[in-house]
Amino acid sequence: MATSALSPAPSLPRLGQQLLPVLYQHRLVATGQLHRMLTPHTRRPVYLRRVLQEMRGLGLVECTGRRAERLGAPEHLWFVTPRGAEIVETSRQVTTRAYRINPETAASQLQEHTLAVVESGLALSSWAHTLGDECGPLDWEPELVHRVRDGENRIGDDALLIPDAVLRYTRNTPTGRRLLTYFLEIDRATMQVGRLGRKLTSYARYATYVPAPPPGQRSTTRVTGREAWRDRYPAVPRLLIVLTGASEAVLQRRTEDLRALAEADPRVRRTPQLATGITTLDKLRDCGPFAPIVTPLLGDSTPTDILLTPPAVS
DSSP, rough: OOOOGGGGHSSSSHHHHHHHHHOOOOOOSSSHHEEEEHHSSSSSSSSHHHHHHHHTTTTTTEEEEESOOOOSOOEEEEEHHHHHHHHHHTTTSSOOOOOOOHHHHHHTHHHHHHHHEEEEEEEHHHHOOOOOBBOOSEEEOOOOOOOEEETOOOOOOOOOEESSEEEEEEEEEEEEEEEEEEEEEEEEEEEEEEOOOOOHHHHHHHHHHHHHHTTTSSOTTTTOOOOOOOOOOOSSSSSEEEEOSSSSEEEHHHHHHHHHHHHHHHHHTTTTTSEEEEEHHHHHHHHHHSSSOOSSSSSSSOOOOOTTOOOOOO
16 A cells, blocks of 8 residues: 555644544543543543544544433543554554444444543553552453363364453562562453353463474473473463452352352363452452452452462461
């Protein structure tokens, strides 16, 4: 394609240049979410809306309405067009993704889950700003593929673990900086809890997965092999399950059910290096990540924070 097709990007205002990679990476984002991400210093997103409409006029972004009935004025949900995606990919600001959202998928039943993933990342990002930590709008990526082959399964081909998002959070303390990586799993109480329980098994598999040697090379034992996660992360990411979409009582029962499923799963029990906790989106937004809002998946159910540090033994 001719270079002239990519020329609108430099002519965008600074906010527009920030919006394109954010919309590309997060796929579908509400106006209010964009406001909290990129212009939280303004009381109302007047300028944000104007820039979005300018970008829409340039054919870089498009919008749809929200499927669920809401009180008050309807809210626009924004996504990049193929032209906008091409500009982002040429800039190499974010990871190139094969997935493309279109007006049909933007208006589909996947809407609410996509927005809930954005909302969970945004809750952590907003608290990072408040606490003096670091977690920006591009510090969580949805649906990154992790390949897992279960060496104990003679039938299965390579299996895929796809978290709802992988989030990176830098905690700044008087004693130094700490890089935290999380697998985020967002549960809107719309699926059977057993399905989420089965995904816990996949996370446990990934934490111990050692890739098979290349064809033609002599196989090595799992004891001396190198786990796949070491090529991507400094440590096994913590798993944070965020519940939403139902009453507090329903979400509490779901938490208890997940703990029971984990306790009954020998693979999960045998993988202590996978630190896993459960919280709700409301608690994450209202109390912050370093309040005692997270119920550990295994062991003592005493709430802790997202560091998932076991309580000290008295």
